[in-house]
Amino acid sequence: MKNVTGKLLTVFILTIIPLSLFAKEVTLLNVSYDPTREFYEEYNSAFAKYWLDKTGDKVTVRQSHGGSGKQARSVIDGLEADVVTLALAYDVDALHEKANLIPADWQKRFKQNSSPYTSTIVFLVRAGNPKNIKDWNDLTKPGVSVITPNPKTSGGARWNYLAAWAYALKHNNGSEAKAAEFLSALFKNVPVLDSGARGATITFVERGIGDVFISWENEAFLAVNKLGKGKFEIVVPSLSILAEPPVAVVDKVVDKRGTLETANAYLEYLYTPQAQELAGKHYYRPRDPKVLEKYGNVFVKTELVTIDDVFGGWQKAQTAHFSDGGTFDKIYKR
Amino acid sequence: MNKNNVIPGFGLSLGYTLLFLSLIVIIPLSTIIISVTSMSFGEFAAVVTDARSLASYKVTLLTSFFAASANLIIGFITAWVLTRYEFPGKSLLNAFVDLPFALPTAVAGVTLTALYAENGWLGAIPAKFGTKVVFNSWGITLALIFVTFPFVVRSVQPALEELEKELEEAAASLGAARFQTVRRIILPIISPSLITGFSLAFARGLGEYGSVIFISGNMPFQTEITPLLIVTKLEQYNYAEANALALVTLLTAFAVLFALGILKKLIRRIPA
Numbered sequence: 001m002k003n004v005t006g007k008l009l010t011v012f013i014l015t016i017i018p019l020s021l022f023a024k025e026v027t028l029l030n031v032s033y034d035p036t037r038e039f040y041e042e043y044n045s046a047f048a049k050y051w052l053d054k055t056g057d058k059v060t061v062r063q064s065h066g067g068s069g070k071q072a073r074s075v076i077d078g079l080e081a082d083v084v085t086l087a088l089a090y091d092v093d094a095l096h097e098k099a100n101l102i103p104a105d106w107q108k109r110f111k112q113n114s115s116p117y118t119s120t121i122v123f124l125v126r127a128g129n130p131k132n133i134k135d136w137n138d139l140t141k142p143g144v145s146v147i148t149p150n151p152k153t154s155g156g157a158r159w160n161y162l163a164a165w166a167y168a169l170k171h172n173n174g175s176e177a178k179a180a181e182f183l184s185a186l187f188k189n190v191p192v193l194d195s196g197a198r199g200a201t202i203t204f205v206e207r208g209i210g211d212v213f214i215s216w217e218n219e220a221f222l223a224v225n226k227l228g229k230g231k232f233e234i235v236v237p238s239l240s241i242l243a244e245p246p247v248a249v250v251d252k253v254v255d256k257r258g259t260l261e262t263a264n265a266y267l268e269y270l271y272t273p274q275a276q277e278l279a280g281k282h283y284y285r286p287r288d289p290k291v292l293e294k295y296g297n298v299f300v301k302t303e304l305v306t307i308d309d310v311f312g313g314w315q316k317a318q319t320a321h322f323s324d325g326g327t328f329d330k331i332y333k334r
Numbered sequence: 335m336n337k338n339n340v341i342p343g344f345g346l347s348l349g350y351t352l353l354f355l356s357l358i359v360i361i362p363l364s365t366i367i368i369s370v371t372s373m374s375f376g377e378f379a380a381v382v383t384d385a386r387s388l389a390s391y392k393v394t395l396l397t398s399f400f401a402a403s404a405n406l407i408i409g410f411i412t413a414w415v416l417t418r419y420e421f422p423g424k425s426l427l428n429a430f431v432d433l434p435f436a437l438p439t440a441v442a443g444v445t446l447t448a449l450y451a452e453n454g455w456l457g458a459i460p461a462k463f464g465t466k467v468v469f470n471s472w473g474i475t476l477a478l479i480f481v482t483f484p485f486v487v488r489s490v491q492p493a494l495e496e497l498e499k500e501l502e503e504a505a506a507s508l509g510a511a512r513f514q515t516v517r518r519i520i521l522p523i524i525s526p527s528l529i530t531g532f533s534l535a536f537a538r539g540l541g542e543y544g545s546v547i548f549i550s551g552n553m554p555f556q557t558e559i560t561p562l563l564i565v566t567k568l569e570q571y572n573y574a575e576a577n578a579l580a581l582v583t584l585l586t587a588f589a590v591l592f593a594l595g596i597l598k599k600l601i602r603r604i605p606a
Contacts (some may be wrong), residue, residue: 069569076571094571150552152566192469193552196564202444207451323570330556334385 003174017197023056026262031081033155035219035243039282040085045276047269048204051262061276062295067196068155075101075250082254082263086248087155089113089307090314101252102243110159114266115244116270117284120304121163123235124204124213124220135237136167137211140185147210148190149200151322156197158322160214163241165321166305184331216243217299218283234300242304347506363584369577381578390560396537397471397559401478402486402532408479409486409531416487417494433484439544442480447549450476469551474559477545482538488499492526527597533594537587 031317034041044061049058060091064079068087076083076099086092089144095101109115125133131144134271139146149157164186172178188197192209194200197219205227212235224232247267269275276286280295292299311317321327341347353371370378381387416428434442450457457467467473497520505515543561550557560583567576 020519069571073568098571134513150566153562153569191551195547195552195565199548206448208453209451318570322573324567324575329386330385334389334557 007314023058026057026059026259027079028059028061028082028263028266029064030038030266031064031075031084032064032070032085033071033087034196035216035222036085036113036245036282037063037065039278039284043270043275043278046274047266049167050269050274051265057262059266067153069153070110074262076309080253080257081250082257082259083247083249083267085245087243087245088158088314089244089246090158090318091155093314095248095250099252101250103186104276105253106248107246109249110247110267110269112247112287113141113244114248116165116247116267116275116287117245117279118287119236119243119245119284120239120240120302121159121214121219121243122134122217122220123222123237124215124232125211125235128232129233129235132296133212133235136164136182136186136239137171139164139189140182140215142189142279144209144212145191146186146189146190146212146214146229147192147194147200147204149197150193150195153195154197155217157200158244158317159216159241161319161321161328162307162311163237164214166241166310167237179308180330183327201227217285221283221298229246235302236291236302239303239305241310244306310312346480351536366577366580366584369574370581372574373578381575383581384537386554386558387560387563387579387582389555390558391586392476393557394540395561395586397474397478398536398542400475401482401539402536404475404479405482405535406458406487406532409483410490410528413487413490413494414459417491431487434481437483438502440548443477443545443548446477446480446545447473450549451544459551467555469550470557472547473549473551474557477549478535478539478542481542481545482535485535485538486528489531489534490524493524497523522601525601527593529594529601530597540583540587579584 005306030040030044031154040063044063046294048059051057064074064081066074068091072084072086072091072094075084075095083136084095089107092102092106096104096106110116117162121135122287123139125131126170131138133139136146148160151157151161153231164183167178168182169175172182190198192203192219193261194203197216200213201219203227204210205223213220213223217234220232220234224234249263251262254263270279271287273288273291274286277294279293280298283298285299286292286295307314307317311320319326359461373381385389412431416424416431416550446453449467450473452458452461452468460467467476501519505519510518541561543559543565546559547562550559550562552558552562564576564579564583567573567579
């Protein structure tokens with residue numbers, strides 16, 4: 001009996017010691033924005049499994065969600081995020097500009113503008129599309145009520161606005177003045193300016209206000225599949241914008257916490273087919289062409305312009321359109 | 335100092351008071367002023383007198399004023415009923431009064447909007463007559479009435495409890511009409527607490543954000559409140575301008591609290 005116990009003990013010790021000597025327990029904090037909650041919940045367990053198999057380290061990822069700008073401000077004010085996965089590059093830029101937490105060229109550090117998945121802006125209309133809305137110009141017609149959040153307080157609404165602007169530029173031979181008129185007509189049809197994307201979803205879906213809701217594609221799918229089955233339809237306009245939600249490792253935090261390697265791997269893994277599959281499942285457009293093809297019947301192909309091509313990047317777009325005195329303010333100027 | 339005080343030592347307790355008032359109120363508020371000093375006076379003036387800022391003050395001040403005034407009446411009647419009558423379920427009703435304080439204001443905003451929207455239970459009735467309660471100033475006032483409801487009730491209640499019924503009976507026996515009793519006996523005694531309730535509700539209304547943004551529609555120049563404008567500045571990482579507007583709100587609230595405080599003192603001196 002003693003012998004058996006001794007043997008078992010030896011085996012036990014031999015298995016435990018190497019693990020406990022080399023295995024680490026790592027925690028990461030991923031600071032993200034609202035609609036990615038469900039995606040990252042699934043992704044985190046997939047990554048934890050992958051990382052345990054590869055290195056023997058046990059990694060726990062904590063998540064924080066909220067409005068993209070608010071989340072960036074929390075990190076600037078000292079929330080120790082190892083990685084940020086926000087709605088716009090402008091908010092990640094702020095981490096460099098306001099607190100120097102990351103270098104200026106952060107967006108070059110991961111593939112494809114550091115955006116492992118993309119989305120776009122589509123229309124959500126009521127079942128049967130009673131106002132026959134097919135494209136952006138239908139949104140400026142009198143009698144059509146449009147729901148979109150306020151671009152000054154909502155990152156998602158900035159994509160909405162810029163997509164409409166890009167459409168107007170294309171159909172007016174690049175005339176900025178005509179584009180401004182177009183946006184002005186569109187916002188005349190907006191009865192309520194919610195401060196965030198989820199609030200606007202509630203206004204359209206629950207309160208029954210508006211004929212069309214300009215929305216992230218993934219939020220629109222959520223509304224169609226979960227909030228009101230059979231009550232809504234998605235309309236993809238002839239031109240929209242390629243929304244690239246970026247990801248970044250926060251250098252100052254990972255240096256301090258010694259989590260650089262894990263944090264990098266966490267974001268790298270987003271580009272693998274497994275993770276791309278998860279992104280597609282949660283209605284984000286996968287970057288991987290093979291995975292995207294699998295979801296070909298979900299994501300309608302349409303002309304997608306990028307913010308760099310049309311607006312020269314986020315900083316320029318922000319200054320020209322959304323900062324105080326920009327074109328958006330002019331729409332409401334009295 | 336009075337040796338019979340329960341808490342010993344005036345010096346010690348005043349020091350304690352000042353320490354915590356500083357840590358919790360004065361220092362945080364003074365950082366707003368420090369942040370504002372990063373702007374020149376011209377920049378500050380431009381921000382706080384911008385047409386959009388002015389429009390937002392108008393909305394914020396008027397709705398806060400109407401909400402506080404409405405609570406003056408609603409709160410007084412509620413406090414009266416709770417102190418003067420005995421009825422079953424009274425302590426339950428009494429407990430309900432404070433609930434608006436406990437509810438997250440965003441939940442209050444979403445709930446009120448759901449109820450009073452055109453397709454909501456209560457909003458459907460005015461909708462039949464072609465009027466709307468939400469996404470306009472009425473909606474903002476409604477939300478503010480809700481979140482500031484307990485202030486007047488809780489300020490007036492102790493004064494009404496102190497008010498001796500004998501005083502009213504004496505007035506009546508001397509031939510005073512009911513209105514005279516109210517005007518010359520009750521009002522002078524409880525008006526300081528009514529003013530307290532009003533000023534607290536008004537000041538709270540100036541800063542309220544969570545419940546209002548869901549019900550107001552947030553249209554620039556029409557239903558945009560000052561706190562929303564402050565958040566808009568923060569979204570642009572423009573801390574100094576946000577704090578400039580916050581400072582205006584604070585100064586307004588302080589001026590109102592201070593002025594009404596003096597009014598209270600004056601009222602006490604007027605012979606009934």
